[in-house]
Amino acid sequence: MRTGWNQCNTGLMEIILAILVGVLYTAGVYMLLRRSILKFIIGIIFMSNATNLLVFLAAGIKPGSPAFVDEGATAAGLADPLPQALVLTAIVIGLGIIVFILALKYKFFEATGTDDLDQLKSTEE
Amino acid sequence: MAALALPVIFPLFMMILLIIFRSRTFARWAGIAGSLALVSISVYLFVRLDRQPVLVLQAGGWEAPFGISLVMDRLSGLMLLVTSILLLAISIYSVSFLGKERYGRVFHIFFFSLSMGVNGAFITGDVFNLYVWFEVMLLSSFVLIALGCSREQLKGSIKYIALNLLGSLLFLAGIGLLYGKTGTLNMAHLVSSSAVFFFIAFGIKAALFPFYFWLPASYHTPNITVTSLFAGLLTKVGVYALIRFFTLFFVQDQEFWHNLLLMVAGLTMVLGGMAATSFYETRRILSYHIISQIGYMVMGLGIYTPLGIAGAIYFTMHNMIAKTNTFLVAGVISRMKGSFDLKQVGGLYKQHPFLAFLFIVPAFALAGVPPLSGFFAKFILIKAGIDASRFGITAVALFTGMLTLYSMIKIWNEAFLKKPPEKGEMVHAPLRPGIFELVPSVILGLVSLLMGILAAPVFEYTMEAARGLLDPSLYIETVLYGGKP
Numbered sequence: 001m002r003t004g005w006n007q008c009n010t011g012l013m014e015i016i017l018a019i020l021v022g023v024l025y026t027a028g029v030y031m032l033l034r035r036s037i038l039k040f041i042i043g044i045i046f047m048s049n050a051t052n053l054l055v056f057l058a059a060g061i062k063p064g065s066p067a068f069v070d071e072g073a074t075a076a077g078l079a080d081p082l083p084q085a086l087v088l089t090a091i092v093i094g095l096g097i098i099v100f101i102l103a104l105k106y107k108f109f110e111a112t113g114t115d116d117l118d119q120l121k122s123t124e125e
Numbered sequence: 126m127a128a129l130a131l132p133v134i135f136p137l138f139m140m141i142l143l144i145i146f147r148s149r150t151f152a153r154w155a156g157i158a159g160s161l162a163l164v165s166i167s168v169y170l171f172v173r174l175d176r177q178p179v180l181v182l183q184a185g186g187w188e189a190p191f192g193i194s195l196v197m198d199r200l201s202g203l204m205l206l207v208t209s210i211l212l213l214a215i216s217i218y219s220v221s222f223l224g225k226e227r228y229g230r231v232f233h234i235f236f237f238s239l240s241m242g243v244n245g246a247f248i249t250g251d252v253f254n255l256y257v258w259f260e261v262m263l264l265s266s267f268v269l270i271a272l273g274c275s276r277e278q279l280k281g282s283i284k285y286i287a288l289n290l291l292g293s294l295l296f297l298a299g300i301g302l303l304y305g306k307t308g309t310l311n312m313a314h315l316v317s318s319s320a321v322f323f324f325i326a327f328g329i330k331a332a333l334f335p336f337y338f339w340l341p342a343s344y345h346t347p348n349i350t351v352t353s354l355f356a357g358l359l360t361k362v363g364v365y366a367l368i369r370f371f372t373l374f375f376v377q378d379q380e381f382w383h384n385l386l387l388m389v390a391g392l393t394m395v396l397g398g399m400a401a402t403s404f405y406e407t408r409r410i411l412s413y414h415i416i417s418q419i420g421y422m423v424m425g426l427g428i429y430t431p432l433g434i435a436g437a438i439y440f441t442m443h444n445m446i447a448k449t450n451t452f453l454v455a456g457v458i459s460r461m462k463g464s465f466d467l468k469q470v471g472g473l474y475k476q477h478p479f480l481a482f483l484f485i486v487p488a489f490a491l492a493g494v495p496p497l498s499g500f501f502a503k504f505i506l507i508k509a510g511i512d513a514s515r516f517g518i519t520a521v522a523l524f525t526g527m528l529t530l531y532s533m534i535k536i537w538n539e540a541f542l543k544k545p546p547e548k549g550e551m552v553h554a555p556l557r558p559g560i561f562e563l564v565p566s567v568i569l570g571l572v573s574l575l576m577g578i579l580a581a582p583v584f585e586y587t588m589e590a591a592r593g594l595l596d597p598s599l600y601i602e603t604v605l606y607g608g609k610p
Contacts, residue, residue, distance in 0.1 A: 032291070037283060044290055051298045058305025083304060086253055090297055093260045100264065101286060104271055108279045 017057050024050035036115050037105050041098065048094040052087045059083035128173070129182040129195045131166045132205055132248060135159070136241035143234045152233040156216040159237060163244075164213050167205040174202045178593065179603040181250070190311035194604050196250030199590035200438060204247045204365055207442045210572060211357040211449050212240050214565035218453055219350045221561040222460075228272050232350070235272075239265040239354065246362050250604055252300055252310045255366065259296065259330070263289055266359060269351045270343060281346030288339035292329030299323045312373055314605060320375040320382065327370070331363030333423060334393040337416045341400070344415070345408035345465075349456035352408060356415055357449035361441055364422045368437060371426060372594040379429070386427030391521040394420030398528030405467045407455040407540070410532050411448070414491070417525060418444050424522060425506050428513050434591035436505035439584060443490065443498035443576055450487035450569040454480065457558050457566070458540055467539035474541040480558060481541045486570035488533040490577070493526055498576035501584065 024046050031043025062079040109115060139159040143152055173180060174197065182195040197205070216236065223229040242262030249255050266289075271282040299322025304310055329336040340360070344352050371382065397417030401410045422444070425437025455465065457480060462470040474481045490497035493504075503526060510519035576583055593599060 032287075040287065044294075047291075047294050051294045051301070054298050055301030055304070058301040060305065080308075082310075083301070086300070086304070089253075089257065093257070097260075097264065097267075097290065100267060101290075104267075104279065104282065104286070107271070107274055108283060111274070111276045111279050 013061055013063070014057065017053060017061070021050050021053045021057065024053070037108065038115055041101055041105060044101070045094075045098060048090075048098075052090050052094070055090065056083055056087050127182060128166075128170060129180055129197055129248060130184070132163070132170070132244035133241050135162060135166060136237040136244065139237040140234055140241070143230065143237065147230065149229050152230040153220050156219060156233045156236060157213070160209065160213040160216040160240075163240065164209040167202075167209040170197060171202045171206050174199060179600050181603050190309045190314040190605065193254045194250035194311060195248050196312070196600070196604055197248050198593055198600055199586065200365070200368070200594060201247045203438065203442055203587070203590060204361075205244060207445050208240070208243055208247070208358060210568070211354075211445060212236075214449065214453070214568050215350060215354050215357075217561055217568075218353065218456070218565040221559055222350045222456060223348060232269065232272060232348075235265040235268045236354070239269065239358070243358050243362055247365060250312050252303065252312060256293070256296055256300060259362070259366075260293060262359070262362065263293060266355060269354070270347045272351065273348060275346075278346045281343035285339050285343035288329055288336065292326045292336075295322050295329075296326035299326060311604065312369070314601075320370075320378075323370050323375070324367075324382075324385075327363045327367045328389070329363075330360065331367060331419050331423070332360050332393075332416050333363075333389050333419060334396055334416075337393065337397070337419075340416060341409060341412045344412040345406065349408070349452065349459065352412075353449050353452035353456065356411070356452050357445045360415060360419055361422075361445055364419060364437075364441055367423065368426050368434070368594065372434065373597050373600070383427050383429050386423055387515060387518045390420045390423040390427055391518050392420075393417065393423065394521055394525040395528075398525045398532070401532045402528060402535070405539070407458065407465050407467060407536060408452070410536065411451055411455060414451075414529065414532060415448060417529065418448065418491070420525070421503070421506055421522060424518055425509065427518070428506075428509050428515055429595075430509055430513050431588060431591045431595055432505060432512060433509035434594055435584065435587040436502065436509050438587040438590055439498075439505055440502040442583075442587075443502040443573070446569050446572050446576070447487040447490040447497075447499060450566055450573065451484070451491065453562075453566050453569070454484045454487070455536075457562050458484075460562065461558060462545075467536065469546060470540050471543040472541075472545035477558070479563070483563065483566040483570055484537070484541065486573055487566075488537065490573045492530040492533050496574070496577050498573045498580075501577060501580040505584065 028043045028047030028050060031039045031046060034040065034043070059080055059082070136159070139155060143155060170180070178198065180197040184193045184195060186192070219229075219232060219236070223232050239262055242258050242260075242265060245258035246255055246262060249258055267282065267286055270285055271278055300310065302322065325336065329339070332340040344355060371386070375382065394417050397413050397415075397420065401413035401417060404410050404413070418440075421440050422437045425433045425435075425440060427433075458470060458473065459465045461473065461477070464470055486497065490499040493499040493502075503522070507519050507522055510516070510522065
């Protein structure tokens, strides 16, 4: 009975997560296209979270069966620990990058007094 | 093969040393000594490669495909070797160009973390690990490009960061989908799709059309030492990843992908080359040139015959050396004349004939004049194109060669031959370039020359590397079944 409940739940969860990934990507792209640097950073946060969820989701979800097992137990039917490890790494890297760009944005604001990417045009000329 | 970890562990060790010892003089000499050590490490690994064509280290003792494998084949070996030579040249160059800067020490810390990322990307055998090395490389380059904290640099760096971050995210998404479909991330274990994600991600890193806009918007802003470092290494890691992915495991739908690669290569070449002709600022001309030359490398990959891939590898090596060298000389010119603008400099041939000679070597190498490396690189690619009946791209490559020649002659005429302009010349007292400014160019010029004179053995080697790429059975067997040291 427990497995039946889990399976039904997994299907629903996957759909919800898939929609969430789509929504996050959409919001992220929208924010990236704005002119403000702060909004750009928010967009990057959205997109990196969407990507993390995507990696997690693509490997399949298995509720109620953690990857920690007793010795001698078979690995069949257990959740795959690898994508979780990947996502963990990716989250840490993403955190580092976001901290860096926030610091950069602060420096940028100090140097130029603006948050508008359109003010950047002069580098191209 | 535990020594295989050295190209990534040693730079880490240097970084820690540089963080502990906070003296600027120490940083300078540690930079040179560390790069010399990196050269010897890569030479040692290169020699080992002769006895055993694929070296493998299963990190942490986890067997492939469960653990992370570090793999070195001929392509990685060549790339490591060229990278270490570049690093040596730039570490010497940085002594005079960053000597007085407040951030000299920080430069050296991130110089080593960048080299760690680049080396790691070249020797890893795991897709996710490649992502991690890319991030190491990117974060170091973010810091380096914003190092001076001037207005211009901050502007340039935001553009640079924006597109490169997007590339990384797509790369990661591609990895996720790849894993979902195949259940593995070991490169030797994969045969799969999701190619579009990786194509765009590496296209951004390699500055391919239409993803190259971040490069010319940012490369002219940082200190010239940083620009030379980036010019030689960053985009080339993208090209390396493209070659690795598209030969090892994106092998379905070849017709479509090769045509697409060739089309993108042609557009990259022509647009980069044309844009370069319209500028009068050496760094901008050279930045657009990087893009144009990336096209040639991808052209070799798109032709996809052993000769084509060998040409791409040869060209990448040649370009890393010669392109960095032109940036180094441009830095010296600006040092002597106080400007990167070609309109404000001139008469350098009379003033310093040796410098003129140092510029001529990489410039002619890039344009493809016979005794130098570029001639053979282009010759191989064009021959491969004709052999494979890819006449369109071959014609484009020849045409772009003329654009390259034109830009190089422009710099030559303006900076060296033309009489110096009346005003502005004495604003900056003409400096005699010192040994730290000239020696790196001499080293890189000699390498360009040697690659041309010894074209036959170098070509044979790249040909072997290309055959190894197109028939990866040895690679796969060594990683999956014979990987125990």
